Amino acid sequence: MEKDKERLQVIENIRKAAENKEFNSKVELHDHIVTEEEREKVILKYDSRKKKLRNKAKTIVARSITDSITEYVNFKTEIKGIENIKEIKTGAIVTSNHFSKIDNTIIRYLMHKIGKKRKFDIIVQETNIFMPGYLGWLLKNNKTIPVNTNHQYIATNFEPTLEKLFKKKHFILIYPEEEMWFNYKKPRPGKIGAYHYACKYNVPIIPCFVEMQNTDKIGDDGFFTQKYTLHVMETLYPNTSLEFKAQKEDLRKRDFELKVAKYEEVYGEKYDDTFDVKRDIAGWN
Numbered sequence: 001m002e003k004d005k006e007r008l009q010v011i012e013n014i015r016k017a018a019e020n021k022e023f024n025s026k027v028e029l030h031d032h033i034v035t036e037e038e039r040e041k042v043i044l045k046y047d048s049r050k051k052k053l054r055n056k057a058k059t060i061v062a063r064s065i066t067d068s069i070t071e072y073v074n075f076k077t078e079i080k081g082i083e084n085i086k087e088i089k090t091g092a093i094v095t096s097n098h099f100s101k102i103d104n105t106i107i108r109y110l111m112h113k114i115g116k117k118r119k120f121d122i123i124v125q126e127t128n129i130f131m132p133g134y135l136g137w138l139l140k141n142n143k144t145i146p147v148n149t150n151h152q153y154i155a156t157n158f159e160p161t162l163e164k165l166f167k168k169k170h171f172i173l174i175y176p177e178e179e180m181w182f183n184y185k186k187p188r189p190g191k192i193g194a195y196h197y198a199c200k201y202n203v204p205i206i207p208c209f210v211e212m213q214n215t216d217k218i219g220d221d222g223f224f225t226q227k228y229t230l231h232v233m234e235t236l237y238p239n240t241s242l243e244f245k246a247q248k249e250d251l252r253k254r255d256f257e258l259k260v261a262k263y264e265e266v267y268g269e270k271y272d273d274t275f276d277v278k279r280d281i282a283g284w285n
Contacts, residue, residue, distance in 0.1 A: 003222035010182050011281055017181075018275035023188040024178045032130040034148075043126050043146055044153050055141070062141035066108065069138075073102060074109040074228070081232035085206055086114055088235060091166035093198050095255055096208040098175040099184050099282075101135060106210055106230050107173050119170040123147050125178070145172075147193070166201045176252070183223065183282040185212060185267065187259035195251040198238055205236040207255045209262045212282035223283030231266070233258045 006029055013027035034043070085092075094107055104122055111120045126146040128139050145161055148154075165172060174197075176190020187209060198205050209231045214224035236254050238247050260271045269279065278284055 001218050001222045004220075007182065007221050007223065011277060014181050014184060014281075015275050015277070018273065018280075021273065023273075024191055026179045027181055028179070032127045034126050034130065038130065039126070039148065039150065039153075042129060043148060044150065044157070046129070046146055046153075046157065058141040059143060062138050063143075066105070066138055066142055067112070069102075070105040070108040070112065073105055076227055077106060077109055078227075078229045079110055079113060079232065080229060082110065082113060084232050084234055088204065088206070089169070090203055091169045091201070092171050092204045092206050092235070093194050094171055094173045094206045094208060095176050095190070095194055096173065097184075097187050097210055097259065098177045098180045099182060099210070099212070101180065103180075103210060104173060106228055107208065110208070110230060110232065111171065119165070119168065120173070121145060121165055121170055122173045123175075162197060163201060166203050171206070176255070183212065183226070183284075185263070185280055185282050186271065186273075187256060187263055189256060190252060192248055192252060195248040195255070198251055199244060199247040202238060202240070204238075205251055205255055207233040207236060207258045209233070209259045211262075211266045214283060214285075218285070219283075223281075224285055226282055229266070231262050233262060 009029060010027055013025075017023065017025040017027055096103070096107060108120065111118055122142070122144045124139060124144045124146055126148040128136070128144070129146050130136065131139060145158065147158060162172065174194040176194045177188045178191050181188070194205070197203075211229040211231060212226045213229070215227055217225045219225045236251060236258075239250050240247065242250055263269070264271055
């Protein structure tokens with residue numbers, strides 16, 4: 001089967017970004033570019049905690065649909081290391097590799113397995129709030145928290161929301177890799193944000209890594225479909241004996257080292273930051 005042309009263009013963008021060591025670069029096609037007017041009307045006033053009655057109703061519906069989708073798409077997903085987080089009594093930040101528009105369902109599946117009493121939220125790029133279709137509607141109405149670089153929004157909406165959620169012992173998924181790279185198997189060096197907030201609010205990091213293995217089926221895009229294994233690694237805590245800046249860097253370093261070690265273990269490949277399409281893109285044939 002011929003490979004989807006847009007998928008091939010995305011992979012070419014990944015190749016260029018990897019060769020330039022720009023591991024957090026945007027590579028997807030047709031991503032929405034948020035205008036200042038949209039940011040003013042939608043993002044700065046975003047109801048992250050769904051306080052308004054009509055938004056609460058939408059959230060109930062969206063969560064119900066998402067829970068069903070999560071169970072359906074992950075019925076063959078395996079979870080290893082779940083015992084590493086069952087005893088966490090506080091809020092926490094979950095980090096993971098980012099390779100699919102629906103890879104957050106794998107972390108949701110983990111939350112289902114540890115019990116419905118554990119509240120779960122996702123940090124998303126503000127562009128995701130404007131994603132068209134049913135996937136965009138689900139993202140917007142699923143207690144997602146958009147993030148951008150607007151200082152007013154960060155100070156008056158984003159950070160107060162995080163603080164309240166951590167006090168209520170929520171787990172919050174943050175992708176340090178920031179941008180999605182289609183079926184990219186390697187962990188990528190992350191941005192500092194997740195580790196900044198772990199240190200600021202003194203919550204642990206739950207490092208996760210999703211392993212992808214080809215099935216014998218080829219999808220409509222011409223790539224082998226994937227079986228996922230979620231690896232939940234040892235919980236990381238901020239080293240409070242360090243100065244704040246050093247704490248953040250220490251957490252980021254330890255998280256990435258765990259992901260690299262897991263990559264090398266499950267794929268039997270020595271990690272490096274070069275790009276090889278047959279090695280690095282799951283489903284290539």
